[in-house]
Amino acid sequence: MKDLKMKQTGDMMNELRFHLASNEMKQFLSAFLSLHASDQAAFFLELSEKNRGKVLHSLYPHEFVGVFQEFGWEDRRLAVTYLDSEYVVEMLNMMVPVEAAAFLKSVTRRKSLSLLNAMNPEARAHIERIMKYPVNSSGSLMHTEFLTANIIDTVDLVLKKLSLTSGDHNYHHLYVIDGDRCLIGTVSIHQLLRAESNATMEKLMYSNVISIQDKADQTQAANLIKKYNLLELPVTDQEGIIIGIIKVDDVIELMEERMSLSIESFAALKSGISLASGTIRLVSQRLPWLVGLTVLGFLMTKIMAPYLASLEQFTTLALFIPVILGMSGNSGIQSLSVALRRISMSSVSGKDSWLLLGKETCIGALTGFVCGLFAFVLSNLLLNSSPMISSVIGLALFIAIFFGTITGAILPLIVKHLRIDPAIASGPVLTTLTDIVALLIYYSVATLLIPLATT
Template sequence: MVEEEDLAARITRLVEEVGRDKALLSQRLKDINPLDLAQVFQDLDDDIRDIVFEALEPAAAALLLDETDPATRERIIQESTPEELSQLVEVMPPDEGADLVDLLPEQKEKAVLEALEPPKATEIQELLEYDPETAGGLMTSKFAVLKQDMTVGQAIESTQGQVEAEDIYHLYVVDDAGVLKGLVPIRRLISARRDTPLSDIMQTEVISVLTNVDQEEVARMADMYNLAAIPVVDDLGRLQGIVTLDDVIDVIREEASEDVYRMAGTSAQHPTLESPGRRLVFRLPWLLILVVAGLINSIILRHFGHTLETITAVTFFIPVIIAMAGNVSLQSSSIMVRGLATGEVIYGRFFKILLGELSTGLLIGLACGTFIAFGSLLLHVESAKLSLAVGIALFFSISVAAVMGTVMPLMFHRLGADPAVASGPFVTTLNDICGLVIYLSVATALLT
């Protein structure tokens, strides 16, 4: 954090020293890595930020725009002209350029595409046809392609001009129709005899994905098979592009952050990057659910009013019962949400997973129930039955919470909803109600 503050202060002083001498500022900014600059860009004053961005060379500005926070990126896009944006898209990799163009309003998008060089515009338009959160939306068209009937020597000569390929470790082999037939690791290519047919050294078993496969599945497959890049094909098996490791890492990071934010009942991006009104839209519905849950809890308390009036000490342990049940359900649901995101949890293992979480919940409930029973006995020596009621209630509340925290994310996932939504306020609220009903029912049965 200190380093980021030092860099922001350094950039501010630099702008104050050189003023609006764009050429001099551009030269001085070359000493700063654009990735480091992107980390502190949002912390700069608006006027400083504008001066710095205008002074950056197109390649550095494009990299900064791709790596900076969403709010800053949106502001830059709004304030830039189509001509300025087209210069940035020209130096971007095709997939990143398509992502940028996809953020533009329709008229601005059209103007940017018209300002691009025809080959670049064609690449971008082809990528824009795909959903941005699918393999087609992630892939790049910059990769080395070889024909199946080539020799090693011909393949080496062919790849020498493909300097813009994003995957330099593998060469992809296709037939005359463009159908993916295999791949050749670069090390195997350069170590083979030049007259060796390419088909003799290529790997024919290639892990690939269709263009419409969700980005989470792409990341899961790349992780499972330890792939530096994964080829993307159409329904006929024709090679359309590749998804590289940096894009896979971005997907994993974005999906993990998205799950965390949604578990908290907010939107899919960092809440601090949104306007207060947008934060309200995403957070208020879940808070209203909690209000409704509070009203239901008040009805439950009223129903068991006689028990509470007769034995006041019963109320002392309500917060403990509710809190413990909520914590256990949140642990279980977090495990399930993460497992669904990584592919470690599948429906074929449902009963095994459920049994495992139930067993864990029973053991936790037994340990916590026993502990709180003895603890409450020390506090209320005159009522052994109260201690027993608290212990039994906590045991059952935790067990139910573990099951609910396991089942609800799977149910939401099965219904096509985001399971992360079920792991925050929704499950916690249900467990509050269940825990309260269990505790007061047990207390009523044993004490009145």
């Protein structure tokens, strides 16, 4: 069944490409608008710049807004370059406020104010309420449309109010409030529909409410939703008044976005995975890192050149350079991945930072010792190396793995202390650093130990 669905989707995409290439826009729009918004977005991002413009100029704002909300932030900013301000304003008026607020925060302040001033007052009020919160706060992630009922309301009265609500929102819970609008309980919609018509919310509600304050970190909200398996998490202000809800879908999107950003930073990229980005743009993002690291590598090679003269008579050592460099880099990547995960999942500071570093230090020492011992034995058994050469290889591998593990753990902690995104401790930087130091360690150990075998 799944294969059939994929085949049908593929056939539809081919049909869309044919209509677009043939300039049959009526047939194209009919087929395009029949797709799910996620499929529309995927198709749009595959198009050339010329065809993207053609599609956009054929769609009304209410037809494109769903597609727009499926884009990542970088793709949204690029899509807006094809549109005039009136078109964008119409879309923002129809967008979910939390999505519109996030988009407006991603553009320049001047552009944001211009768009806000042109919006209708009601939509603007919802968006500005969300935009006042810091980017990483729970308030910036909340939806302002939710259902409330007074503690003394009956089921019959609540259902009548519910029938008058507008929009196509998918509500899961009703939030019970007191006379001061403070959150005191929740009632599931399923429970509400099954209850007796004269039952009050006080009788039906679950009073042990899991909620979060609007200024709390988004990571804390995500942890609560995960821990208690929630579909919605109510958001309150400092007085306990409910002001919004965070949906599990938004948390999943947030985690996916953060993971994407971490992967991009880990690879020394900045918005470099966007499908809408051109080749020149991607090259300009990656090249400075690679050029800088190449220059650093050559500088360190010059520094290490004096070691080579003393090792020329032991050419066997050159065979093991890839092993030393590879294992140092691998241990560093493992340690960096663990540190980034710990930092992204919880707040790591003070004592926790030292515990993390201490644990990775122990791991580096143990894994380095075991791998160094294996290297000593294998170089003897497989390559018939002398005991001294095997000792050089084993000791150098131990120190290189130990250094790589510590470096991978400490880099994100340092940049976090400097209030920089920890993911900036990227793969290329770590790999280059561990390669250079591992090679320096290898040559230093060989220079120190080999003369002992010749005396």
